[in-house]
Each structure stands twice: as structure tokens, then as C-alpha cells.
Amino acid sequence: MKVAVTIALLVPLATMVAAQQPQPEVHGTFEGEPMYTVLPPDRIPAIRTPEFVTGEEADRLMAPDEPVLGVVVQGDARAYSLWHLDRHEIVNDTVAGRALAATW
Amino acid sequence: MYAREVAGRELTFLVSGKLWRNSLIMQDEETGTLWSHVTGEALEGELAGTTLEVVESVQTDWRSWRDRYPGTRLLVKDTTITGSRYADYLDDPERTGLFRARWLTGRLPGKTLVYGIHVGPHAAAVTDGFLSGGRAREIELGDRTVHVRRGEDGGVRAWLGTGDGQTEPIDVLEVFWFAWSGFYPHTEVYD
Numbered sequence: 188m189k190v191a192v193t194i195a196l197l198v199p200l201a202t203m204v205a206a207q208q209p210q211p212e213v214h215g216t217f218e219g220e221p222m223y224t225v226l227p228p229d230r231i232p233a234i235r236t237p238e239f240v241t242g243e244e245a246d247r248l249m250a251p252d253e254p255v256l257g258v259v260v261q262g263d264a265r266a267y268s269l270w271h272l273d274r275h276e277i278v279n280d281t282v283a284g285r286a287l288a289a290t291w
Numbered sequence: 292m293y294a295r296e297v298a299g300r301e302l303t304f305l306v307s308g309k310l311w312r313n314s315l316i317m318q319d320e321e322t323g324t325l326w327s328h329v330t331g332e333a334l335e336g337e338l339a340g341t342t343l344e345v346v347e348s349v350q351t352d353w354r355s356w357r358d359r360y361p362g363t364r365l366l367v368k369d370t371t372i373t374g375s376r377y378a379d380y381l382d383d384p385e386r387t388g389l390f391r392a393r394w395l396t397g398r399l400p401g402k403t404l405v406y407g408i409h410v411g412p413h414a415a416a417v418t419d420g421f422l423s424g425g426r427a428r429e430i431e432l433g434d435r436t437v438h439v440r441r442g443e444d445g446g447v448r449a450w451l452g453t454g455d456g457q458t459e460p461i462d463v464l465e466v467f468w469f470a471w472s473g474f475y476p477h478t479e480v481y482d
Contacts, residue, residue: 214309217334220473222325226308228318233305238367242357245365250373251354257363257444258292258348264360266353271368273376276306276315278366279295286295287346288304290317290328 233277239265260285267291293331293343312473329464329474349446350465359444398480401469406447407478408463410435414475416468418482422447430481437461 211223240248245266249255254269261283272278272291280287295302300321307318307325315328324336331343349356357363375381381402399405405416413433421428427440436452447465450458464471472478 211310215335217311220312222309222311222316222334224309226306228308229305230308231306233303234366235303239364240367242361242363242365245353245363246357248368248370249353249365251352253353254350255353255356255365256292256348256350257356257360257446258346259360260346262362264356264363265366266356266360266363267366268353268368268372269350270372270375271366274372277304277317279303280366285346286301288293288295288317288343289348290293290304290315 231274231276233279234275235279237278237280256289256291258282258287258289260287292346292348294346297338297341297343313470314473329466329470345462349442349444351445355445398472399468399482401467403468405466405468405471405480406439406449406463407466407471407475408432408437408439408449408461409475409478410437410451410461412477414471414478416471416475416478416480417447418480421481428481430479432479439463 211225214222214224216222249268255266256269256272257264257266263283265280265282267278267289269291272289276291278289280289295304302319302321304317304319307316309316309325311327311334312329317326317328318324319326322337324333324338326333326343331345333339333341399416399418403418405418408415408417410432415430415432415437417430417439422439422441425441427438430437430439438450438452438458439447441447447463449461449463451461452458
């Protein structure tokens with residue numbers, strides 16, 4: 188079954204980091220739109236081996252109004268702080284046996 | 292969120308350092324293929340032409356999520372992270388991506404967060420204001436009716452009318468207007 192979805196995709200990657208670069212290199216053109224290379228691969232490090240804490244522990248780390256991305260697979264609920272994901276953009280996770288990528 | 296399994300193969304995604312249509316391009320370590328974070332499509336590389344399966348997720352705040360899912364866990368976070376690295380960027384209405392947003396036609400401020408929905412080539416951008424009050428709203432996409440609603444967990448979902456009185460869930464993207472209008476310049480706006 189297809190499910191309804193919210194994909195978070197708020198922040199264009201590395202916009203801040205790359206803003207100093209006056210003339211980014213064009214990697215190629217897709218559907219008439221240029222793709223720019225603004226940083227080396229993996230300069231913003233994706234999370235490959237995510238570790239989790241319980242909700243009780245998390246309450247000490249989180250502001251109540253802190254934005255999160257949430258997912259539930261077979262009752263296994265996980266949240267990722269978006270302030271945290273700013274630093275990584277991608278989390279390679281496995282939830283209830285499903286390999287998932289949280290992307291931001 | 293996306294499933295990382297493609298044709299029976301598990302992929303690990305990293306940040307490619309490339310931008311397309313002012314948005315993230317991912318790269319998988321296994322094949323080097325470049326993927327659009329917005330559409331889930333592989334644009335270049337061995338897996339070009341394939342599309343990642345979308346997995347439902349919601350964007351909300353910690354309190355709402357914790358109340359709705361008391362057993363939730365959290366990706367462990369450094370206590371020094373107490374705000375967005377991009378706070379200045381997020382709060383500045385003039386900064387809309389790294390490159391010129393070509394299709395900003397003044398219909399909405401560039402930094403408006405919209406819920407993007409598309410059925411084939413027909414696209415709609417729905418604002419928070421349009422969804423206020425918690426009721427399901429109807430919009431038209433092509434000749435189809437789509438119901439849009441904000442759920443109790445804070446996430447926005449949409450259902451496509453199938454013509455026989457039934458509905459099926461369809462994808463909703465939460466995205467800045469400047470980015471959505473770059474992918475779908477002819478999008479309708481429901482504000």
C-alpha cells in the first residue's frame with residue numbers, strides 16, 4: 188500500500204557553507220537545470236551508525252518545541268532532531284528491520 | 292524518508308556536495324549514483340532512472356511527537372546543539388537557496404513553508420493558513436479531487452479521490468515555496 192508522506196526538505200544543502208564560493212562548478216544539466224558542485228562529497232557527514240536514547244533521556248536533550256522528523260515502523264517510533272540533522276542531512280537507519288534514510 | 296533498499300540491494304547515502312534545483316543531491320556509496328532528495332529519482336550513475344520508495348514520516352515538534360508516541364526513541368544528540376545551524380538563513384526572508392530561484396513570481400514569500408502535492412504534472416502548494424482549523428480541505432489537481440488535512444501528530448497528509456467514492460493516500464512534501472516552485476513552476480497555490 189502506498190502511504191501518505193511528509194518528506195522534510197527544508198534546507199538546501201550547505202547553502203551557508205557554500206555561500207562564499209562565487210562561481211560553483213557545474214557538474215551537469217538535468218531536465219534543463221544545472222547541477223552545481225559546491226562541496227566535496229561527505230564534507231557534511233551523513234550518519235551511518237545511528238544510536239538512540241529513550242524518551243526519558245531525550246527529554247533532557249530536547250527543547251519541547253524543537254522540530255523533529257518522526258517515523259514509525261511496526262510500532263518502533265523514532266525521532267530525529269532537525270537541529271541535529273542540519274549538521275548531517277542524512278541518517279542511514281534501520282527501523283524494525285527496514286533500511287531507511289532520513290533526509291533533510 | 293526513503294527506503295534504502297533498491298532492487299534487493301541496501302544502499303548507504305551520503306551528502307554528495309551537489310545541488311540541483313536548490314536542493315540536496317544524495318550519493319550512494321555502493322554505486323556512486325546521484326539522487327534527488329526531493330523526487331527520490333536517480334539522475335546519474337548505475338541506478339539512473341530508478342526511484343526510491345517513499346516511507347511515511349512527519350515533521351512536528353518534540354512535545355507533540357512524544358505525547359503521541361510515548362515509547363519513541365531519539366537519535367542521540369550532543370547537548371551543545373540548541374538551535375539550527377541555519378537559524379540566520381531560516382529567519383531571513385530574502386535568502387532563498389544558493390542560486391537564483393527562477394520561478395518565484397511573487398505569489399508567496401519565498402520562505403513560506405508549503406505542503407507540496409502533485410498528481411502527474413498537476414501540482415499544488417498548500418499553506419498552513421489554508422489548513423488552519425484542523426478540518427480536511429479539498430483541492431483540485433487536474434480533474435482529480437485531493438483531500439488535505441493536518442493530523443493529530445502534527446503531520447499533513449493527503450488523499451486522492453479515485454472516482455469510485457474511495458480515496459488513496461498520496462505523498463506530501465513539506466518544503467519552502469522557493470524550492471517547490473522551482474520543481475513545479477506552474478503549481479497552483481492554496482493559501
